[in-house]
Amino acid sequence: MARRGGAQAGIPMIEELKRKLAKEAEQLQHELNVTLPNEIRTAVEHGDLKENSEYKAALERQSFVQARLGHLHARLSKLSSVDPAQIPEDRVGLGSIVVVQDEKGGPPETYSLMFGDAVEFQEGHVSMGSAIGRALLGKAVGEVAILKLPATTRRLKVVELTTIHQQ
Incomplete structure (x- = not known):
């Protein structure tokens, strides 16, 4: 079969995946910087943090979001290094x-x-x-x-x- 599209042929699949991951990262970044700090602040206002389930849940979610963001950034970096010519x-x-x-x-x-x-x-x-x-x-x-x-x-x-x- 003849080669069509050269090294750029595989780009749409890679670009689509990068867009999907970047969109998820953007949503998680907003959650980490805006939503979760508000939830934590509200939970702190309720008082005793030792028995505050809302506070613990917000902290757990914050840890999860940070870990997922790390994973997404690593995947995006790896995708950026994919060379269809290879x-x-x-x-x-x-x-x-x-x-x-x-x-x-x-x-x-x-x-x-x-x-x-x-x-x-x-x-x-x-x-x-x-x-x-x-x-x-x-x-x-x-x-x-x-x-x-x-x-x-x-x-x-x-x-x-x-x-x-x-x-």
Whole structure:
């Protein structure tokens, strides 16, 4: 297949995910800087902090929001460093649509490799960090991915591949 769109082809998926994460970070930042301080101030006004459940709940929420913000900022930083030019054009990678055939038979299966926190997971979407995602990553058409599951091991032959560059 001819390459269409060059290194910029994968950008929309990455940009959409960055927008989603940035929006969540902005909402949490507002909660951390405006909403929670007001809740804490109101709870403090109720008096005895040792038995003040509203105060404890607000502090717990504040800790959670700070941790989530840290995670979001780390993900945004990592996404900013993704270079679509580094994603292989002839092997399974981020954004690839892969059709596999189980060597034991059955209908072909189609998977789309996504980030773990993709905007919307749909039927056939798999995280690159999932068992199937890790098994398929780096495979080319004709190669076999070995998927080790708790009850069995599957051998999936890559029969068709559309990379992020070809979409």
